[in-house]
């Protein structure tokens with residue numbers, strides 16, 4: 001996207017009065033018209049900083065970026081004119097096929113990522129034609145008026161018009177973890193952190209609400225600039241980085257070796273071009289071409305498998321994060337409980353005393369202390385919170401309708417105060433303040449609480465009930481307004497008891513997660529006794545409870561220690577949930593958070609992998625990386641499983657490549673020096689490599705042994721290096737034995753030798769997958785997938801057929817006689833048996849401890865940036881007045 005001139009810099013906008021900003025942007029407080037907005041979108045382009053368009057040309061360019069490959073192409077071209085025409089054509093054709101194979105694989109993965117992205121949309125509320133509507137964030141234009149609330153990601157750079165208690169977490173831009181207070185008043189400041197009258201794209205609303213006018217979109221925003229600076233491709237995951245370093249290591253070894261081979265061949269006075277072709281072919285054979293794409297191919301296959309299991313991932317890398325997860329913090333309602341909340345009964349603390357309230361009167365007070373429309377039945381009211389909806393739709397409540405009362409003032413529920421307070425005129429000449437909410441939080445505004453009342457509440461909690469306290473205070477009939485200071489001196493009148501039974505089906509899923517090595521913790525806004533009861537009902541042991549009111553007093557170190565130990569966090573506010581998650585992520589733990597409420601959005605952003613559900617509120621779904629179509633821990637366990645499966649399969653690819661393939665190329669190099677002919681022709685080496693690569697395409701679909709899924713998957717380079725040094729040399733020893741057998745026992749000629757070794761090396765390097773894919777006894781104790789079995793045996797069959805095929809002549813093979821062939825089969829079987837024995841010993845040694853994960857700033861920026869992504873070419877203009 002062309003860097004267009006900014007209409008207004010953030011700094012200028014921050015310092016101007018809002019009217020001046022409107023004038024400069026040619027907009028007004030009620031936003032743009034739909035027509036004007038689409039005009040601006042066409043002119044300025046979408047609000048995006050990424051493109052998830054799969055570009056075939058760039059994928060192709062990536063295949064050709066390998067310098068050895070290019071050198072080989074050139075050498076083959078030269079040899080076409082000066083050397084062996086047939087040979088160079090064979091080389092050229094096989095090289096093209098290899099490139100095609102790599103391209104096919106890579107492009108398919110990119111297409112899968114594109115599909116994934118185009119199914120996900122992130123939305124924001126803007127004013128169009130004067131009305132609030134939800135649009136895709138990429139369609140936001142300069143001059144739009146945007147509304148934001150708790151947990152929302154700011155969708156563009158904004159100059160505030162109004163703000164209520166607004167705070168933003170700007171750590172993604174400034175690194176500052178404390179939220180910054182926002183206010184529409186103009187400020188002259190050069191420093192971003194001080195430009196309090198502006199909100200920045202990519203930051204997260206930590207508290208309050210606000211409305212602002214868009215001053216910059218896409219790459220013209222502060223965040224866009226940073227994100228583009230960090231590169232537009234997804235940053236590598238730890239695993240990919242590990243793979244890349246490892247490939248680079250192999251490449252260095254290959255280059256060193258090929259140079260030696262080349263020099264040695266020249267010293268042996270072999271023809272220059274032939275030696276060069278041979279050395280380059282060896283280098284190609286040693287470097288794992290499919291490696292860069294193998295992770296994305298695996299992830300792409302995984303994402304569609306997960307979609308079938310009703311798990312949607314928004315970014316491919318999120319699957320890997322799922323597999324990494326070793327701590328899951330979850331909310332309670334709907335995950336560990338059924339999520340159907342029923343009103344059970346009311347308890348009056350004054351019943352029976354003179355002038356005391358009846359249970360029905362407690363229910364009535366509870367109904368009054370809400371945002372509901374008093375005249376209507378509960379079933380006809382949209383937007384009631386679950387608890388209010390349960391109360392209003394209960395039979396007891398229906399009898400009391402309609403409520404003849406007028407609400408004069410309201411302090412709505414929020415997750416920090418955890419209560420709703422109203423000022424009501426109930427009968428003429430009477431005024432009453434009613435507070436309704438979490439008992440602990442209602443108690444703080446009450447006087448004259450008795451120990452009996454507290455005990456009654458705790459008793460209900462310990463049954464696992466949801467309890468809401470109701471308190472009142474009469475005020476003079478003249479009182480017309482309600483202020484927060486009025487929430488004091490109330491009298492506790494009674495409690496409302498609700499029931500939400502534990503979800504017994506969660507037991508099985510919890511056991512599954514435990515088997516996967518995932519520790520489950522609960523973070524709830526509810527009381528700790530309730531959480532403990534649910535835990536006990538589901539057969540979990542509480543290892544410690546941490547209460548919201550104690551958390552703020554703890555410093556980070558103390559809280560980290562407490563959070564590690566406890567598995568119940570009760571009465572926690574949204575910020576506290578997020579803080580706990582952030583602290584738990586230290587020490588390399590990968591923390592997942594599952595939640596579906598507005599109060600969960602901050603924690604979803606803070607987690608390594610935010611998980612939400614299809615039915616969640618928009619901000620929660622928007623904040624999540626993974627969306628479950630059913631709120632069910634079982635599908636989540638499936639997701640974790642899938643993430644680890646992909647890792648395990650990628651590992652097989654690496655182990656296969658480091659054992660047989662590398663060893664074979666090493667032997668070929670040595671062979672060329674000690675033999676008086678080439679052990680394989682360059683074209684044959686490339687063909688061998690192509691067949692080998694093709695056999696690996698089936699690995700992502702392979703079965704994985706359960707024990708490989710028991711713990712989070714981590715890249716461990718030492719392990720691979722050790723594996724390579726154990727199995728690589730073994731392969732070479734066998735190759736040399738095969739050489740000796742063919743030369744001294746069978747007195748093979750050049751092309752016979754080449755055909756023989758071609759078959760043997762292909763068989764050993766591909767069949768070894770059956771040994772390295774499992775720690776168990778292959779086939780008997782661990783069955784490979786049908787696809788892999790077919791692919792590997794198919795490739796071996798093709799390899800054995802080639803010397804007898806019409807192509808044999810072109811490829812420089814001549815058929816080997818039967819006894820010779822049998823000896824090769826024998827050698828192969830013996831080799832595999834020894835690998836199997838060595839494997840047992842290898843795996844008996846303890847595998848080194850996992851390395852701590854590392855997710856740097858680039859990863860966080862990319863994750864945030866992925867929501868501002870378009871699939872080019874840009875072809876849509878939103879249907880505009882999609883009124884909410």
Ligand SMILES: Nc1ncnc2c1ncn2[C@@H]1O[C@H](COP(=O)(O)OP(=O)(O)OP(=O)(O)O)[C@@H](O)[C@H]1O
Pocket residue numbers: 330331332333385387388413415418419420436437438439466467468523524525526527597599
């Ligand atoms: N509409 C309401 N009016 C008054 N109090 C409420 C209302 N809704 C919730 N509460 C109180 O606030 C507490 C916290 O609610 P909140 O929705 O934050 O819990 P949560 O963290 O989402 O819980 P869970 O983990 O069960 O999903 C509730 O336990 C209840 O006591």
Ligand SMILES: [Mg+2]
Pocket residue numbers: 331332333596597
């Ligand atoms: Mg909730």
